[in-house]
Amino acid sequence: MTVTARIEQTPYETHISTDTQVIVCDEPAEVGGGDKGMKPGDLLAASLGACTVITLRMYADRKGWPMTSAVAHVDLENDPLTQRAKMHMRLIINGNLTEEQRERLLEIADRCPVHRILENPIDFSTTLVR
Structure with a gap:
């Protein structure tokens, strides 16, 4: 099983994926993230x-x-x-x-x-x- 984590230009917003699913991981706004997902x-x-x-x-x-x-x-x-x-x-x-x-x-x-x-x-x- 491989899980892939990818970050691009949006500070700390990370897309985590498997072959069939995607979730978002992020940091809270107080540390510069967008709070779009769990830490x-x-x-x-x-x-x-x-x-x-x-x-x-x-x-x-x-x-x-x-x-x-x-x-x-x-x-x-x-x-x-x-x-x-x-x-x-x-x-x-x-x-x-x-x-x-x-x-x-x-x-x-x-x-x-x-x-x-x-x-x-x-x-x-x-x-x-x-």
């Missing part, structure tokens, strides 16, 4: 939140559980002094679920693919294409 760090937190609720939906549907909705509020903090980032997620799971089902869904939330990627070390490589 890059917000997109990272959004990826975790989206993956989590999708995973919960898939699991609840597979089990036939009456989950009507799931909401993930994700906060991302980065501490440059400790060189550590922290993500905190608050989940709201709605539906006529038993306490055992809710506890199981909480366990499943931490097993979404993006969560698993983020909790492991990540290697980076960047090359310049000429």
